[in-house]
Amino acid sequence: MHFKLxxxxxxxxxxxxxLDTARENGAKGATVVNNARGEGTKQSKTFFGLTLETQRDVLLLLVEEHLSRHILEAIAKAAQFDSKPGTGIAIQIDVEDAVGVMHQVELLTHELEDKI
Structure with missing residues (x-):
């Protein structure tokens, strides 16, 4: 089984x-890194040296490759990434190998055997 991140x-x-959208569309779990900071095309405004921007989170979802595009599109639609600038972005990358995911593989095998 092959995965995408x-x-x-x-x-x-x-x-x-x-997270809820990803899970509804086939993701089995995620890792959340809180309080990241990002900057888009416009620089952040500051007030006495403090940035006036909302905090960001970084979510890492290891998903089965056949589900990845559908999950990516569902996330973008639910969070309005394409309709509201600065809301967020999502990318997917290939995963060459993964360990510690055998429980997910067993669940996904049963769920996907009719689809692939």
Whole structure:
């Protein structure tokens, strides 16, 4: 079984929405890194040296490759990545190998045997 890693950079108030959406569309779990900071095309405004921007979270989702594009699109739609600038971005990258995922493989094998 082959996996993709979906990496999501999202405003912290949308983290739960993204996690729920990913799970509803086939993701089995995620790792959340809190309090990341990002900067888009416009520089952040500061007030006495403090940045005036919302916090970001980084979500790491290891998903089965046949589900990855569907999950990526569902996340983008739910969190409005393409309709509201600065809301967040999501990317997927190939995973060459993974260990510690045998429980996921067993679950996914039963779920995907009719689809692939």
């Amino acid at each position: 979906i990496i999501v950079f999202v405003e912290d108030d949308k983290t739960d929405l993204v």
